[in-house]
Amino acid sequence: MRIESEKQLRDYRKKLADADKKLTKKIMVCHGPGCLASGAEKVSEEFEKQLKRKKITGVTVGSIKKTGCHSFCEKSPLVAIEPAQILYTRVKVKDVAEIIEKSIKGDEIIERLVYHDPHSNDAIPKYPDIPFYKHQTRIALRNLGKINACDIDDYIRVGGYEAAAKALLKMTPEGVIDEVTKANLRGRGGGGFPAGRKWKSCRAVESDVRYVVCNGDEGDPGAFMDRAIMEGDPHTVLEGMIIAAFAVGAKDGYIYVREEYPLAVVNLQKAIEQAEAIGLLGDNILGTDFSLHLHINRGAGAFVCGESSALMLSVAGNVGEPRAKYIRSVVKGLWDKPTVLNNVETYANVPMIIANGADWFTSVGAPKNAGTKAFSLVGKVRHTGLIEVPMGTPLRTIIYDIGGGILKDRPFKAVQTGGPSGGCLAEQHLDLSVDFDTLTKHGSMMGSGGMIVMDDRTCMVDVAKYFLSFLVSESCGKCIPCREGLYQLHKLAIAISEGRAQESDIEKMEHLSEMVVTGSLCGLGKSGPNPFLSTIANFRDEYLTHIRDHKCSAGVCKELIKYEIDAEKCDGCMACIAACAFNAISGKKTKPHVIDQELCTKCGACVAACTREAIMVL
Amino acid sequence: MVSLTINGKVVRAEEGEYLLAVIRRMGIDVPALCDHAAVEPYGGCRLCMVEITKESWDGWKNYVTACLYPAEQDLIVNTHSEKVIELRTSLLDLFLARNPETPLIQKLAADHGLTKTSFEVVPEPNDCILCGICTRVCDEMGFAAISMVNRGHGREVAPPLNEAPPDCVGCLACAQACPTNYIKFEDIGTTRKIWGREFELLTCEKTGRPTITREFAAFLSKHRDIPEEYFKVNDEAHRDELASTMGRITRWSVQEETK
Ligand SMILES: Cc1cc2nc3c(=O)[nH]c(=O)nc-3n(C[C@H](O)[C@H](O)[C@H](O)COP(=O)(O)O)c2cc1C
Ligand code: SF4
Ligand code: SF4
Ligand code: FES
Numbered sequence: 001m002r003i004e005s006e007k008q009l010r011d012y013r014k015k016l017a018d019a020d021k022k023l024t025k026k027i028m029v030c031h032g033p034g035c036l037a038s039g040a041e042k043v044s045e046e047f048e049k050q051l052k053r054k055k056i057t058g059v060t061v062g063s064i065k066k067t068g069c070h071s072f073c074e075k076s077p078l079v080a081i082e083p084a085q086i087l088y089t090r091v092k093v094k095d096v097a098e099i100i101e102k103s104i105k106g107d108e109i110i111e112r113l114v115y116h117d118p119h120s121n122d123a124i125p126k127y128p129d130i131p132f133y134k135h136q137t138r139i140a141l142r143n144l145g146k147i148n149a150c151d152i153d154d155y156i157r158v159g160g161y162e163a164a165a166k167a168l169l170k171m172t173p174e175g176v177i178d179e180v181t182k183a184n185l186r187g188r189g190g191g192g193f194p195a196g197r198k199w200k201s202c203r204a205v206e207s208d209v210r211y212v213v214c215n216g217d218e219g220d221p222g223a224f225m226d227r228a229i230m231e232g233d234p235h236t237v238l239e240g241m242i243i244a245a246f247a248v249g250a251k252d253g254y255i256y257v258r259e260e261y262p263l264a265v266v267n268l269q270k271a272i273e274q275a276e277a278i279g280l281l282g283d284n285i286l287g288t289d290f291s292l293h294l295h296i297n298r299g300a301g302a303f304v305c306g307e308s309s310a311l312m313l314s315v316a317g318n319v320g321e322p323r324a325k326y327i328r329s330v331v332k333g334l335w336d337k338p339t340v341l342n343n344v345e346t347y348a349n350v351p352m353i354i355a356n357g358a359d360w361f362t363s364v365g366a367p368k369n370a371g372t373k374a375f376s377l378v379g380k381v382r383h384t385g386l387i388e389v390p391m392g393t394p395l396r397t398i399i400y401d402i403g404g405g406i407l408k409d410r411p412f413k414a415v416q417t418g419g420p421s422g423g424c425l426a427e428q429h430l431d432l433s434v435d436f437d438t439l440t441k442h443g444s445m446m447g448s449g450g451m452i453v454m455d456d457r458t459c460m461v462d463v464a465k466y467f468l469s470f471l472v473s474e475s476c477g478k479c480i481p482c483r484e485g486l487y488q489l490h491k492l493a494i495a496i497s498e499g500r501a502q503e504s505d506i507e508k509m510e511h512l513s514e515m516v517v518t519g520s521l522c523g524l525g526k527s528g529p530n531p532f533l534s535t536i537a538n539f540r541d542e543y544l545t546h547i548r549d550h551k552c553s554a555g556v557c558k559e560l561i562k563y564e565i566d567a568e569k570c571d572g573c574m575a576c577i578a579a580c581a582f583n584a585i586s587g588k589k590t591k592p593h594v595i596d597q598e599l600c601t602k603c604g605a606c607v608a609a610c611t612r613e614a615i616m617v618l
Numbered sequence: 619m620v621s622l623t624i625n626g627k628v629v630r631a632e633e634g635e636y637l638l639a640v641i642r643r644m645g646i647d648v649p650a651l652c653d654h655a656a657v658e659p660y661g662g663c664r665l666c667m668v669e670i671t672k673e674s675w676d677g678w679k680n681y682v683t684a685c686l687y688p689a690e691q692d693l694i695v696n697t698h699s700e701k702v703i704e705l706r707t708s709l710l711d712l713f714l715a716r717n718p719e720t721p722l723i724q725k726l727a728a729d730h731g732l733t734k735t736s737f738e739v740v741p742e743p744n745d746c747i748l749c750g751i752c753t754r755v756c757d758e759m760g761f762a763a764i765s766m767v768n769r770g771h772g773r774e775v776a777p778p779l780n781e782a783p784p785d786c787v788g789c790l791a792c793a794q795a796c797p798t799n800y801i802k803f804e805d806i807g808t809t810r811k812i813w814g815r816e817f818e819l820l821t822c823e824k825t826g827r828p829t830i831t832r833e834f835a836a837f838l839s840k841h842r843d844i845p846e847e848y849f850k851v852n853d854e855a856h857r858d859e860l861a862s863t864m865g866r867i868t869r870w871s872v873q874e875e876t877k
Contacts, residue, residue: 302769319765324661324686477748477766477773479662484712487771488737508736515708518681519664 002279004287006165009156016157024058025104028080031149032069032232032386033224035076036263039093043077046096056105063104065154068232069224070145072132073385075115080127080145087127088113118382118404131401132383137364139372140188140348141225141388143233150267152274155235161280163351164242168288171354173203176247180350182358184370189215189306189343190418190447191523192369192436195244195350198340202248202330205338212245212253213315213334213341216264217299217306220419221470223450225374226344228386230257230264233348234271238281238294240347243354245292248340253294254315259301268296303420303474307522308333308341310476321476322522343448345374366392369435373446379416379453380407391435395425398434399453410455413554414538416463418447420470421527423534424454424463443534445527459556460539461546465493467531475524482525485516489532496543498559499550506536506543555617558602562618567592569614579609622693631689638666638684641697648697649706649726650685652749654795657758659685660750664709665726669696681705703730711735713747720745720798740771745800748773752792752801760841761785764792764813775801777813787833788817822852829853 003009029035029044047064070078075089081103088099088110095113102108114125115132127133138144147154155161167176181196202210214237218226230237241253257264272294275281283291297315304310305320312334314320325332333339349371353361362370369391378384381403389398395415399405406412414424417434423444425432432438436446454463468490477483492509495501513529520526536543545551552560565576565585572590584600587593595606595615607615621630624641631640636659641648651663666684671677671694681702684695696702710727714735717723727733752775753765763786767776777783788810793801803812808819808828819828820835829835829852839846851859 304769324659324683326682326687473770475770477768477770478660478750479664480709480712480716480748481664483748483771483773484716487740488712488715491738512708515705519667519705519709521661521664521683 002287004279006169006286009161009165009286013156013159013162016153020157022058023060023063025063025084026082027064027099027104028067028070028082028145029064030068030070030076030078030080030145031066032073032076032144032228034069034073034385035078038076040077042093043079043091043096046093047100050096050100054100056100059104065146065148067146068144068149069141069228069386070127071136071141071385071387072115072127072130072383074383085126085128087115087125087130089115131404132385132387135393135397135402136388137372137390138388139352139361139364140229140236140345140374141233141386142352143236144228144386147233149232150234150270150274152235152271152278152280155233159355160235160351161239161275163354164239164246164280165286167243167246167354168286168290173247173249176243176354177203179358180247180353183353183361184358184368185346185349185353185361186369186436187343188345188349188373188448190445192446195342195346198330198342199244199247201328202338202340205331207338209252209335209337210248210250211334211337211339212241212248212250213312213339214241214253214255214347215306215308215311215341215343216255216257216261217311218258218261218344218448219303219306219474220448220450222378222452223376223419223448225376225386225449227258227261227264229344229348230255230261231267234264234268235275236348236351237268237344238271238275240342240350241294242281242285242292243350244340244342244347246290248338250340251291251293253292254297254334255294256297256299256305256311256315259299265296265298272296302476303470304476304522304524307524309522311341312339321478322524324479324521345449365390366433366435368437373434373449375417375449375451377403377451377453379451380410380455380458381405381453382407389434392433394431394433396430398451399430403453406453406455410457412453413456413458414454414460414463416444416452416454416467417450418445418530419450420467420474421445421524421530422447422450423530424460424538425534426538429538443530443537445530457554457556459497459552459554460535460542461493461497461552462554462556464531464535465490465497468493468528471524471528471531475528476522479519479521479525481516481519482521482528485512485519486525486528488512489516489529493532496546497552497557499546499557501547503544503547505547506540510536561602562597563595563600563602563604563606564616564618565593565595566614566616569612571612571614573611575609575611576606576615579605581605620689620691620693622689622691622695624695625697633691634688636685637668637682637687637689637695640689641668641684641695646697648684651722651726651747651797652751653685654751654755656795657751657754659683660754661686662748662750665706667702667705669699669702670694706730707732711737715739716743717745717747717798718743720747722798723747745798746775747798748775749797751795751797755791755795759789759791760837761787761789763787782814786813786815787837788812788815788831789834820849822855823850824855824858825852827852827854 031040051061077091079088079091109125111123114123115130124130177199185195186192300314300320305314307322309323310320329339365371372388372390374388377387383404416424425444472486472490475482516529555561570592577585582599584596619630620633649665652660661683667681668684671679707730713723714727715737718739763783764777793803810817817831822829835849838844
């Protein structure tokens, strides 16, 4: 069957919706990255096995949906029961029978499996009531947790491809561009460049061939927003690209997927085949004379391949190295043809804008920063996961309401946004609103959406050192400011962390940073000194303590700390003696133990082993 | 044609022509280590950075590599502003940390008032400035026998898998283009050694001296339509022949004139 008109699409959708209504209950087993890693597949298999055997009216094997990331990764594997909106956390195979008995056959809630507020310990069975979900608004991630990840019927049932039909059948390319421009959709891959303007410039270039490209390279360590979309809702990426290609006049498109994401490749490929089979992709889409062929490219495994010029060279089969040029890729991009490059999340927003209109989109978010942004919230927060919030949400809301505050209620110290070359914001920034312009103004950036929360046991010199070392190893090495400049910055940061630096080294690093920012060829080098620049701006005192007093107040920099046992607190349990691999701790049972500083390597094993917090970091 | 201002002088240039060419035509000296006439601009050394602005930019300035920035109408270029010189000096400071013993770098650094790097010299420094000229020249010749390997600070020029490169024909283009003579080769009698390979050199029928490698000659006659006979004599013999022809022409024309 091919769908060749709006009516056919609507009829097909109705048929699917009617069939779906017969299912009185649905079991959403999250198959997002976090849940898959903690055994979600076994759980869904068990549901299938048991439902095949049992006869329950209104519930079939089709009631089980293997969805994209439900959001609350920390509590994985997650199972949601719809339409009751009950969320079961940390579900094990052995829980399946009980869930079927009580919550599928009956309407009982299994309290043991629901979320409990960490402070009051109250059970909160429905996920919309959980603070982690309450403050979120899902646009780009709208279908994650709601539909089968790789099922075009499920996607169509919830309104999928309606936006593409609207664009192709009822709008002109210019009209589409106007709508996206009016919606002020800004690129979610980091730069925040208005997508509408990009599309317009691309369309304006005289050329017989144009391309649309999707950046799914997601190189930021710890980030997985784009992965979650590509794996969990691949059709939304396709639909966004169809609309973009129609708008700019492209007949071919490429999806560049990070090497480490094999499942994204599989699911996108399946989605392409499904869409082609019913005429929503390929030749003569929806019976029109518009055709688009989408191709998938596996990434080359380097962070820098996410940079636009490197990505396009890599797609074209060359070495993925940034190319110095002053001609924009909307004019001369892939194979030197006008090319639109957008991020996965950017494309995922497009169908919603076309379906609901620009005014609807700008009603969400902050001025000049319309819509939402997805983040992977990680680090020292109580609740981690994949979140999507309206732009303009204060950092405090994200960290304390959604994230549930700092682990063990330790003091908050910093939050790092923007990936490795992003920046760290401090306590005084907690009330800043999270949007492109505010974050940039305060020395960080949106990046593609990693958010790492740090507590008082994090040393900011160490953080700078860590990110610099990442960038040093990911620099392609083509241009000298980035290759040698970041290398020297990293060396100087090491010297500070080891107490070998002078105060003048800070000035030297600042001067060098400025040069690397101005002199580097591509965005990696241009933003490479950020880990240093933003930590020195907000945590200068901490740098000075390392240099002047040879002390690391967070107790992290090994060269500047020593461990000692507090004789008052030590009860002589010998746990630390067993934990120390270097035989540096001595003492008799029930008598306070002592650490031999000569033998201690500061590995920290004893600190972890001690149950009485008797080991002090000095 | 467009007209633009460079260091206060109004000059004309072809539209799209790179700034570096225009700057050089004016006799202005801007260091450009990764630039080479035989290959496309690269933008790696960053030394050719200049300051650009336009009346319409409201005082905003940008720093771009002259080797890659196309000449534009009304562009105002400063090749030696204070900031540009500071930038170049810092770049050379970094170069000195990587290539402390390389005369080319030492000279340029000294021109900018630097005799020693203010940074830590890298472990095992060498003379390769990673300008990529050799690999680009080799690509341009059509061999792509050597390439840049490793990312970041570990970047180096090497044949695939660090073994004798099978695609090398021993043409010597890389070694001759290398600005620091880092690429080593050896011609002994009719044997040439480069990149761990050994080639046999053809000998000139006239002078008996070595010409080019057998592999290179085969390549040129196959892919560049140069008759194989051409390689039977070396360049020197070609030149001798040309010189005697020229001499004959000169003598002939003098005779004609005096007639
Ligand atoms: C070093 C570097 C790495 C990048 N990595 C990514 C990436 O992984 N994903 C991405 O979408 N954009 C990445 N970008 C940004 C892209 O170059 C480009 O701006 C973006 O894909 C454009 O899409 P957007 O406007 O929709 O954000 C990177 C940029 C740089 C300089
Ligand atoms: S800035 Fe860094 S990553 Fe970009 S081209 Fe230069 S060396 Fe390569
Ligand atoms: S070997 Fe010579 S030509 Fe090749 S990159 Fe090094 S310095 Fe440049
Ligand atoms: S000559 Fe090296 S960057 Fe221009």
